[in-house]
Amino acid sequence: METMCSEEALKYIWEGAIPLQIQLHESEITSIPPPPPLMILGLRIGYLPLLIAPLKAHFSSALPPGTDNVWFDYKGLPLKWYVPTGVLFDLLCAEPERPWNLTVHFRGSPGDVLTPCEGEESVKWSYINSLKEAAYVINGNCKNVMNMSQPDQYDLWQSLLKGNMEGYMKISSRLKLGPFGEDSLPSDESETVASSRPCRIPVRLYVRSVGKEIVEIEDAPIVDSWDKISYINRPFEMYKEEGGYVSLKQAMKSLLPEIFDTNSSQDEGSSNDPKDPNAPEFEDESMKLILVRVQGIELDMDIPFFWVANCLKNPEFYLHICLFISKQPKLR
Incomplete structure (x- = not known):
């Protein structure tokens, strides 16, 4: 692909x-x-x-x-x-x-759950901040975003508001935040990556636990609290492999070693820091992955991760991945 x-x-x-x-x-x-x-x-x-x-x-x-x-x-x-x-x-x-x-x-926002939103302006600056975070993950700095001219910043936001892909791509290409590609990867950590060819991919993971094992996905209980969802920002850092590509399954094992089998991830050809204070903790339980969903698509776990990152990312350059996890007691 x-x-x-x-x-x-x-x-x-x-x-x-x-x-x-x-x-x-x-x-x-x-x-x-x-x-x-x-x-x-x-x-x-x-x-x-x-x-x-x-x-x-x-x-x-x-x-x-x-x-x-x-x-x-x-x-x-x-x-x-x-x-x-x-x-x-x-x-x-x-x-x-x-x-x-x-x-x-239109009244009574729950301040204990939601931060205040002052309309479009709040959304715009939230988006710009996410864009800066993504740029920092990809390039190690966010200078290109910080140095955007006011007209470019305005046109970029208006393109997003109107769903104008062509206008958005024209301006966002100047930020040099991709595309991600195999030729961007060093063969090991000692090699230098060209700033215009990033190999660190900004990922936002949303892990929803559906409690006990379920038979059908429609049987998943309603989410009545955000405490039941783990929200994790993690960059995926990739190095070149010989004779193959990094699959979504391999990427997920690296991104979420708390859930996936960490023993088998050691030879998957990718590296990522497994320590994250916001990561979910599952004590004395094994996890079963029920579903991975990106942009409304239930993805095959063997799909190349680069394709997913390039084609299914959001306009702030984050790849948002929703995971449904079923907790199962370990067999003793």
Whole structure:
């Protein structure tokens, strides 16, 4: 499979959208009859707060007086606004729900669960900060992002807002953050990697434990607390192998040795620091991987990891991976 990503794959990511049915929380309805839900498409690579304008227009006649403080929930779980919409959907809907039924609130944000969001500006700076973090992982610094001109920064953000892939690629290519490729890799740690050819891939892992072993994925219990999901940032560092490529399975063994068999990962040809204070800890239990999902796709574990990283990453250059894990007691 080609390391470089095809335009068809990129278009799939940029045009991907989730049908949403968003209703106003009953405690905030002031009109009779209550307003109908809003049916709207949410870009996978976008963020829920970017839908505030059409939501306010739709529900304006039913809102109580006061200062808006918009947030969303899914089956009672407040949704983290800085996580891309597609990632939230993949993570929280074990069995895809179409349309995805969400509730919007304009009052009373739960400060103990969510950081405040001041609308588009908050989302923009969250995105820029993630872009800086990704640049630091890839190149060891974020100078290219820090040195972006104001017009380029504006155009980059507008391209993301509008789902304009061509405009986005034109500007983001100047940041020199990829693509990732086999020719970018040194054969060992002593060799120098060209700054324009990174071999460190920014990865965000979302590990959802579904408790006891389940028969079907749709039997997974509803997530009622973010404590049931481990959110981990880890770079994947890769070195050249002879006679093959690094698969998604090999990459996952390196990224999550707490879950996968660490004994078999020693000869997989990749290296990664297994120590992470935010990593999940599983005491006296073996783990069973049920599902790996990226951009709504349930991936084959033998797929080349470079292809996944190049073709399925989000516009902030992070690869978001959702994993469903079933805990099983060890047999004694």
